[in-house]
Amino acid sequence: MLSFMKTGEIIREFVAKDGRKVILRTLKWEDLDDLLDLINSLVEEGANILKTEKVSKEEEIEWLSSVLARMKRGEIFCVAAEVEGHLVANSEVMKGTGYSRHVGFIGIAIKKGFRGIGIGTEMMKALEEHARKIGLKVLTLAVFANNQHAINLYKKMGFVETGRVPKRFFKDGTYIDEIIMTKMLE
Numbered sequence: 228m229l230s231f232m233k234t235g236e237i238i239r240e241f242v243a244k245d246g247r248k249v250i251l252r253t254l255k256w257e258d259l260d261d262l263l264d265l266i267n268s269l270v271e272e273g274a275n276i277l278k279t280e281k282v283s284k285e286e287e288i289e290w291l292s293s294v295l296a297r298m299k300r301g302e303i304f305c306v307a308a309e310v311e312g313h314l315v316a317n318s319e320v321m322k323g324t325g326y327s328r329h330v331g332f333i334g335i336a337i338k339k340g341f342r343g344i345g346i347g348t349e350m351m352k353a354l355e356e357h358a359r360k361i362g363l364k365v366l367t368l369a370v371f372a373n374n375q376h377a378i379n380l381y382k383k384m385g386f387v388e389t390g391r392v393p394k395r396f397f398k399d400g401t402y403i404d405e406i407i408m409t410k411m412l413e
């Protein structure tokens with residue numbers, strides 16, 4: 228079963244640990260500038276993500292168009308967090324294809340200044356709820372082995388380490404392993 232959610236649809240609201248009101252919702256076209264700002268701020272701070280180069284507005288337009296189209300087809304589900312009228316975080320669960328149709332691949336990123344206040348936890352819960360709703364059986368993700376904050380979040384959500392690729396990344400003169408983490412949904 229595919230569960231289709233409209234763009235910009237509110238999932239839920241909550242108050243973060245610092246008292247700010249957070250809206251969790253699906254992505255919408257109007258998020259373009261905030262998404263561009265989010266990805267480029269992550270690249271600039273050297274966050275532990277796959278992207279190393281800043282993105283142009285044209286590239287972001289292409290990316291968001293493709294995501295919104297895939298969202299309509301039920302291939303991807305994005306949960307964004309909005310604070311004071313701006314998107315400050317984005318996350319997704321991407322449905323596998325072929326023999327991996329039962330697997331969801333997760334990604335999540337929160338802007339500096341909005342971390343450690345419970346937004347990641349609530350976004351992961353929303354992704355998992357959706358994954359269960361569409362019948363996925365396995366959730367998996369990949370994380371830099373030195374990203375303790377992210378690993379803490381995933382462990383708290385019930386993910387366990389199921390694989391490790393040694394020296395998968397070379398960053399700032401150091402090799403870093405990639406850890407694969409998995410959560411079984413049944």
Ligand SMILES: CC(C)(COP(=O)(O)OP(=O)(O)OC[C@H]1O[C@@H](n2cnc3c(N)ncnc32)[C@H](O)[C@@H]1OP(=O)(O)O)[C@@H](O)C(=O)NCCC(=O)NCCS
Pocket residue numbers: 274275276335336337338341342343344345346347348349369370371374375376377378379380383
């Ligand atoms: C990793 C990330 C998604 C975590 O989201 P978050 O909103 O900051 O996480 P939360 O506030 O919900 O905290 C989740 C858990 O992480 C741990 N944590 C919180 N702050 C932490 C910190 N400063 N350092 C280490 N662990 C921390 C705690 O165990 C916390 O659970 P608790 O509050 O119940 O004790 C977010 O920091 C982020 O986007 N970082 C940059 C991009 C990135 O690394 N993405 C992941 C790529 S795999």
